[in-house]
Amino acid sequence: MPLLSERDHQSRVRSRPAAGRRRLLILGGTGEAAALADALSAHDNIEPITSLAGRTAAPAAPAGAVRVGGFGGVSGLLGYLRTESIDLVIDATHPFAQQITRNATIACWSAEVPLLRLERPLWPRHPDDIWHEVSTLVDAAAAVPKFGTRAFLTVGAGELQPFAGLPQVWFLVRLIDAPPNRLPLADYEVVLGRGPFSAAKELRLLDEQRIDVVVAKHSGGEATYGKIAAARALGLPVILLHRPILPPAERPETEVGTVDEALAWVEAQLT
Ligand code: NAP
Numbered sequence: 149m150p151l152l153s154e155r156d157h158q159s160r161v162r163s164r165p166a167a168g169r170r171r172l173l174i175l176g177g178t179g180e181a182a183a184l185a186d187a188l189s190a191h192d193n194i195e196p197i198t199s200l201a202g203r204t205a206a207p208a209a210p211a212g213a214v215r216v217g218g219f220g221g222v223s224g225l226l227g228y229l230r231t232e233s234i235d236l237v238i239d240a241t242h243p244f245a246q247q248i249t250r251n252a253t254i255a256c257w258s259a260e261v262p263l264l265r266l267e268r269p270l271w272p273r274h275p276d277d278i279w280h281e282v283s284t285l286v287d288a289a290a291a292v293p294k295f296g297t298r299a300f301l302t303v304g305a306g307e308l309q310p311f312a313g314l315p316q317v318w319f320l321v322r323l324i325d326a327p328p329n330r331l332p333l334a335d336y337e338v339v340l341g342r343g344p345f346s347a348a349k350e351l352r353l354l355d356e357q358r359i360d361v362v363v364a365k366h367s368g369g370e371a372t373y374g375k376i377a378a379a380r381a382l383g384l385p386v387i388l389l390h391r392p393i394l395p396p397a398e399r400p401e402t403e404v405g406t407v408d409e410a411l412a413w414v415e416a417q418l419t
Contacts, residue, residue, distance in 0.1 A: 165195045170235040170418065173228075174198045175248055176210060179344070179371050180266055181240035183407045185210035193418055197232070201248070205325045208342075225255040234259075236417055238410055239400060240266040243391045244365055250398045262417055265400035266410045268368040270391070271376055278385040281366075285310040288363055288387050292317050295385045296360030300353075301336075302375065303365055303389065308332055311363075320357050343371035350378035362386045 165171040172188065174181050176198040188196040189211035198210040202217045219225040228234070239252045249265065256263035273279060280295065282288045285303065289310040292299050301311065301319045308331055311319065315334040322339050331338070339353070354362070354375070362379045364372070366388050379386045404410050 165233060165235070169193055169195045171195045171197065171233055172236045172238065172414065173232075173234045174210075175237065175239045175241045175252060176200050177203070177207075177241050177245065178268075179369065180268060180407050180410075181238075182208060182210045184238060184240055184266070184410055185212050187407065187411055188212070188414065191414075194414060197234075201245075219251070222251045222254045222258075225251050226258055229255060229259045229261055234261055236414065237261055237263045238266055238414075239263065240410070243267050243367060246392050246394060249400070250394060253398055253400050256400075263400045263402070264410060264413050265403040266407070267403060267405060269405045270366060270368050271373060274380055276380050276383075277376070278379075278383070280385055280387050281390055282387060283390050285389065288389055289314060291387050292361060292363060295387065298358055298360050300357070300359045300362045300375065302372070303363060320353075320359060345372060345374040347374040347377035347381070350374040351381055354378050354382055354384065360384060363389075365389045366391050 170193060172194050174184055174196055176182065176185070177200055181198060185196050185198045188194050195213070197213040197215060199219075200207055200214065200216045219228050229237070237252060237256050239249050241248050252263060280291055282291060285307055288303070292311070292314060293316060297316060298318050299320070301308070301321045305323050305325070305327060308321065312332040312334070317335070319333050319336040320339055321331060321333070321336050322341055324340070324342050326340060327338065362375055362384055364375060364386060376386060402413070404413060
């Protein structure tokens with residue numbers, strides 16, 4: 149997939165969809181969102197627009213129209229749904245991106261726009277996995293010294309602060325973009341990379357860097373499963389952060405786990 153910097157950041161969106169077409173807003177930032185945009189970009193009756201938060205400097209460019217940046221809370225999203233004549237919304241954001249899911253639920257309910265949540269299933273637990281499951285990043289940080297002194301940390305650039313007070317641990321931190329400033333960690337090295345990551349490459353990385361514990365979010369999906377499979381193969385513990393669960397009133401009523409199911413939902417909306 150090309151990077152968005154190679155294309156217009158703000159693809160032109162006509163103020164009204166062409167006659168007979170329904171405009172679908174895909175809240176993106178995941179491989180599933182990109183796959184949906186890809187599958188729907190040649191659809192006769194659907195005009196997909198992918199929305200990206202703009203967290204990474206050069207995100208992969210999905211097929212079709214793209215907009216980048218926050219909407220400005222619930223009211224901003226509600227305004228966008230109305231001014232852009234959005235007919236349908238699929239929230240295909242990351243399982244840990246709670247705020248946008250909450251905002252989409254409220255805005256779509258107010259605008260009476262059908263909303264689907266596409267959330268990939270959890271990784272199945274293999275009998276040989278050594279998982280230590282935690283509910284918060286603070287708990288994850290507290291667990292690290294119990295398991296090792298060389299940790300592979302893959303929780304995202306904005307979530308490192310809880311790991312600051314661990315001078316006895318060396319961190320290998322994987323990020324998409326080079327950090328502009330020093331990270332809030334005592335002892336670390338950064339490795340840059342954008343998924344998908346194969347199990348073979350992850351195994352080599354963990355082995356070469358003499359990693360003894362992996363810290364990860366329970367994201368699910370294939371793109372980042374490589375480190376889980378590699379940790380299992382090397383007999384390493386994984387400190388795994390549980391997915392947040394929004395209360396029912398703050399998340400979409402209709403939820404599916406795969407891109408194919410989301411496409412079937414779109415077809416059902418057209419009939
Ligand atoms: P978040 O906490 O749920 O959202 C914070 C704010 O970012 C939202 O209120 C919204 O701003 C804006 N935003 C988020 N996703 C957006 C989108 N697709 N389009 C437009 N604005 C968006 O989300 P986050 O955890 O910061 O994640 C941001 C994006 O990165 C998501 O699209 C997510 O899929 C992706 N991502 C997140 C993680 C993770 O672990 N959290 C991992 C990989 C990828 P306004 O209120 O101004 O509208």
